[in-house]
Structures are given as C-alpha cells and as structure tokens.
Amino acid sequence: MNTPGFVKAVNRINWCGGFSPNIIGCAPAPGNGILVVRFTSSLEGILWAHEHGHTRGLRHRNSSTAVMAPSIANTRNVPSQVPASLQNTFGVT
Numbered sequence: 001m002n003t004p005g006f007v008k009a010v011n012r013i014n015w016c017g018g019f020s021p022n023i024i025g026c027a028p029a030p031g032n033g034i035l036v037v038r039f040t041s042s043l044e045g046i047l048w049a050h051e052h053g054h055t056r057g058l059r060h061r062n063s064s065t066a067v068m069a070p071s072i073a074n075t076r077n078v079p080s081q082v083p084a085s086l087q088n089t090f091g092v093t
C-alpha cells in the first residue's frame with residue numbers, strides 16, 4: 001500500500017491496523033496509497049479526501065464537521081478544507 005499514488009477500490013476491508021468489520025477506507029499516516037470501499041456516491045469524495053488526509057500525516061479529529069472525523073457523514077465541512085477547484089470532485093455542490 002505504499003506505492004506512490006496507489007489507490008485501490010475493494011469490496012470489503014476488515015483490517016486496518018486492527019480487525020474491524022465494515023471499514024470503508026484505510027491509509028497509512030503518513031503514506032503514499034489509500035484503500036477504499038465503493039461507497040454512497042454523495043459521500044465517496046469525503047471518504048477519498050479523508051484517506052488522502054491520512055497519507056499526508058493527518059490523524060482523526062473529534063469535530064463532527066471535520067473531514068478527518070473518524071466516521072463519515074454529509075456534515076463534514078469539505079469546502080473549508082478543499083480548494084474550490086476540487087470541490088465538485090469531493091461531492092460539494
């Protein structure tokens with residue numbers, strides 16, 4: 001998973017530094033690649049942004065609006081953390 005630019009979409013992740021069912025993304029922090037499960041299209045960009053954040057060394061945050069919150073929801077504040085030119089890519093309308 002440490003090949004530069006590596007992104008792998010899989011059907012299921014049960015291990016990300018520990019066993020847990022229903023993991024939807026995994027990435028080393030820092031690192032060079034991400035592992036993601038295809039997810040609800042409206043939230044998939046947030047998932048990818050979150051996992052990319054891990055590769056840049058970011059850890060989970062406790063804020064319910066942070067992209068780096070440990071769970072996913074449509075309340076994540078992507079606009080303040082993603083350049084405007086990439087907001088459509090990250091599911092912001």
Ligand SMILES: [Zn+2]
Pocket residue numbers: 050054060069070
């Ligand atoms: Zn995470």
